[in-house]
Amino acid sequence: MEVNWLKKIPHTEGSHRDFLSSIVKSTSNSIFLYPTMPHEIIEFVSTFKANKSPGYDDVLPKTVKSVIHTIAEPLSTAINVSFDQGTFPDALKIAKVVPSLKSDDRTIVSNYRPVSVISVFSKIYEKVMYKRLFDYFVENKFLVDNQFGFRKQHSTSMAILRLVDQIATEIDKGNLTMGVFIDLSKAFDTIDHHILLDKLPMYGIRGNCFDWFNSYLTERKPYVCLNDMLCVNCGVPPGSILGPLLFIIYVNDIVNISNILQMILFADDTNIFVSGPNINELCLSMTTELSKLSQWFKLNKLSLNIKKTNFIVFKPKTKSLTDVPNVLIDGYAVNKVESSRFLGVVINSSLDWNNHINLINSKVSKTIGILKYVKNKLSDHILRSL
Secondary structure (H helix, E strand, C coil), rough: EEEEEEEHHCCCCCCCCHHHHHHHHCCCCCCCCCCCCCHHHHCCCHHCCCCCCCCCCCCCCHHHHHHHHHHHHHHHHHHHHHHHHHCHHHHEEEEEEEEEEEECCCCHHHHEEEEEEHHHHHHHHHHHHHHHHHHHHHHHHCCCCCCCCCCCCCCCCHHHHHHHHHHHHHHHHHCCEEEEEEECCCCHHHHEEEHHHHHHHHHCCCHHHHHHHHHHCCCEEEEECCCCEEEECCCCCCCHHHHHHHEEEEECCHHHHHHEEEEEEEEEEEEEEEECCHHHHHHHHHHHHHHHHHHHHHHHEECCCHHHCCEECCCCCCCCCCCCCCCCCCCCCEEEEEEEECCCCEECCCCCCCCHHHHHHHHHHHHHHHHHHHCCCHHHHHHHHH
């Protein structure tokens, strides 16, 4: 049995290759998988949290941490053989999926979030490959500057600062800025393996390394306690170390769809901006560029959630807007809002912090209320934790 979200995404004319940059298409560089050594394995395992749950093999991370100096050498040999042969062990492709209640009624399936737990040994294999793949992309400057997710020396704070700086600069010029906050449905689950494996060689992931990733992605088998294992043929492996990096590689070429849009990306959070003095021209330009963006999503098998996508018009305080024309995606009008949450921060059209302050006030008030209620009922130790 197979799980496939891709069937829900409509077909469109064109190819995902159309948006890859000329630098990537013409690269002659290839990644070199240098062998790992026991000290590298020990270093990686030392960063693992000991209290994490075991995967399918029931091996606890704290157990591996306690014996890593003894098993580091045979582990490094096994990983090097895996690299040389271009194969990822089948036993490490099995993931235990644990339903975690998000909120509300426990009897409603949609109220649960699937948490995927993989073997600690799989994490070791992935950590070794991750270092080589990430260093290779950084060295060759393949990753776009617009991507702030899952990268060293990048953070949500930097993405928010970039956003505020861009908008404030345009406001100082007397311009309007239209920002569209894109919502994608199950972005990590709809990654098409065929497209990802077609993109990797263009970045120089060839030979044994390509074969390894092909093996890594195929025949992955998650299971939920009492259910049979299912073969998943799309999406990056949830709970994995390599999954987030493969995702940002997959969407790396999205910035090539437009010459006028400014983009700020944080993993699957896609936010696009265009500035100018005239609101009618801005709306027309944004509709045109959103058509290109929609095509990119379809060609790359990513599902755009139009109902949860919205836009804000940021303006100088001296300007008033009485009528804003519709902004369209695939013929549907995008919802205009006065504020939207961006990476946990509420941004509003005036670019002040009133909405965000109100949100924080609400959260703090609830927390203080809880502490007040339990202060005479719980021990000092528990109260300090709270």
